[in-house]
Amino acid sequence: MKIVCISDTHNQHDLLKLPSGDVLIHAGDFSMRGHVAETQAFLTWFAAQPHPHKIFIAGNHDFIFEKRPQKARAMVPDGVVYLEDEGVTLDGVKFWGSPITPTFFDWAFNRGPATIGSYWDLIPADTDVLITHGPPFGVLDQVLPEGKHVGCPKLLTTLDHCLRLKLHVFGHIHEGYGQVTEDGRISVNASFLDQEYRPVNRPVVVELQ
Template identity: 55%
Template sequence: MRIVCISDTHSMHRQIEVPDGDLLIHAGDCLGVGTLEELEDLDQWFSELPHRHKILIAGNHDWCFQDEPAEARALVQHAHYLQDSPLELGGLKFWGSPWTPVFFNWAFNLERGPAIAERWDRIPEDTDVLITHGPPAGILDRIILPTGTVRPGCDDLARKVETLSLRLHVFGHIHEDHGQQLIGDCLYVNASTCTGSYKPLNLPVVVDL
């Protein structure tokens, strides 16, 4: 299965060139300010793409999925929307989750520790492909500031993925550390499309599983 990974398009999806593949994964922050109107345009864009399947999760900018969940989910007609939920495609088991540690009171924020760990505990042990909005701590989560490097990834998520036999973990959120890293048998992909200056310049990541 050829999987094309994007994230953090912030309603600039029509400015990017998406390679063909069997499955398109969008790992959240698909919207700019998080309105239903933006989501409607995103779903129309999904309908125009050739990929047989699409998977979408929410991110911290995607307010309508948190504040108007029924209306938002109803608008997603051309992708599988996952929120702490599974999907099986082509013999692969997927799990998607939008949560990130508290950061300036954005959408889908939870406190580090038991609150967010409880969400990660829901991930089934037989998951092949995990899609979260944010990265696990220490993996493609670097932000380089004048005062030094910070890593805001989730420690609780890092502890959880160590217990799983994942083949692929796709996320975004930290625009500055776009790329991929192979650790053991799992390929970790930070698929952030936008750069740290919110320009949609990072290329989609293509993975063959």
């Protein structure tokens, strides 16, 4: 299964040059503030992509999915899968998606340390592909210029129980773009924009065995 990973396009999705693939994943922050017009523009573009399967989650900028969930879900076109602490199985591969990120000021889907673990506890142990907006602690999560790790420690702990996990796709920390493989698990920070919101990064393609 060829999976094309993107994230943090922030209304600049039209600038992407997407490679072909079986599944297109967007790991959140398709907008700047999650307004209806922004959301509609993204969904129209996303649905038009030729990939047989298209999955996305919301990010901390995509307020409409938290503040107006019924309206937002009604906007999702046929052929597009939106995941919010839920899963879908495609061609035998189990995907799980969550928009939750640690509290940072007052953005969408922010949760504090007392409650965030309850969302990670929902992730099934037999998940093959995990999509979260933010990274786990210590994995492609460093911010510039100080290089501080800002990923979620509780998410990192949860991943230890996902023994079948082959791929973890996220974004959120623009400076962390890239991919690493450890113990057979591929982690991808698919942020399209850099920390200055410049569209400099390419989609990340993963061939899932």
